[in-house]
Amino acid sequence: MKTIGIVLAGGQSKRFGEPKALALRRGKPFLFYSVEALRPIVDQVVVVAQPHIQKQIQLKDVQWIEDVSQHKGKGPLAGIYSAMKHHGATWYIVLPCDIPFIHETIVTALKQQADDAFDAIVPYVNRRPQPLVAIYHHRVKSLIYDCLQQGEYRMYTFLSSCRVKHIEMKEEQPFMNINTKEQYYKWIG
Numbered sequence: 709m710k711t712i713g714i715v716l717a718g719g720q721s722k723r724f725g726e727p728k729a730l731a732l733r734r735g736k737p738f739l740f741y742s743v744e745a746l747r748p749i750v751d752q753v754v755v756v757a758q759p760h761i762q763k764q765i766q767l768k769d770v771q772w773i774e775d776v777s778q779h780k781g782k783g784p785l786a787g788i789y790s791a792m793k794h795h796g797a798t799w800y801i802v803l804p805c806d807i808p809f810i811h812e813t814i815v816t817a818l819k820q821q822a823d824d825a826f827d828a829i830v831p832y833v834n835r836r837p838q839p840l841v842a843i844y845h846h847r848v849k850s851l852i853y854d855c856l857q858q859g860e861y862r863m864y865t866f867l868s869s870c871r872v873k874h875i876e877m878k879e880e881q882p883f884m885n886i887n888t889k890e891q892y893y894k895w896i897g
């Protein structure tokens with residue numbers, strides 16, 4: 709069962725003011741933590757980012773791709789689709805690049821929930837769905853394609869057409885995403 713890890717790093721980071729993928733926690737870029745959480749569990753890690761991010765960071769055994777041109781920068785759904793288009797697999801484990809407390813045990817727990825009867829495995833933390841820290845079956849590629857073709861870029865609209873298995877996760881910190889400098893100084897220091 710081939711599994712690809714997708715790290716989404718093609719966002720604008722407007723609220724943060726500089727690329728979140730390159731922000732540091734304990735001397736390592738945020739992107740590093742998402743890649744390392746996936747690496748032991750997947751067959752290949754694919755980072756979907758703009759080329760200037762790749763130029764500023766060294767990561768071993770990672771495949772870098774850009775968003776497909778017609779949906780460049782249109783949001784996470786476009787990034788997931790771009791990775792699926794480049795790499796065939798049964799399952800895709802998706803992580804954003806702005807959750808620097810993520811760790812391998814969360815990804816392992818998610819992968820253990822992979823179930824062919826569902827299109828997506830989405831954790832719930834504190835009653836909130838986490839669709840950017842989730843697993844998608846390859847069959848959703850055509851559903852995403854349809855959304856993108858219709859100019860529908862919202863993750864939740866796409867998910868409403870999927871069979872989703874929700875799993876409750878207790879630990880909150882690994883899912884904490886940093887969007888602003890205030891959050892950065894509060895949680896990272």
Ligand SMILES: Nc1nc2c(ncn2[C@@H]2O[C@H](COP(=O)(O)OP(=O)(O)OP(=O)(O)O)[C@@H](O)[C@H]2O)c(=O)[nH]1
Pocket residue numbers: 716717718719720721722723724728756757775780781782783784786787788803804805806840887
């Ligand atoms: N490949 C790709 N990733 C994206 C895109 N938009 C957002 N992401 C990633 O998805 C995750 C969540 O992004 P957001 O925080 O919602 O958006 P952002 O653009 O990074 O930040 P803001 O500009 O402040 O909204 C981050 O890891 C982003 O890098 C996109 O168009 N393509």
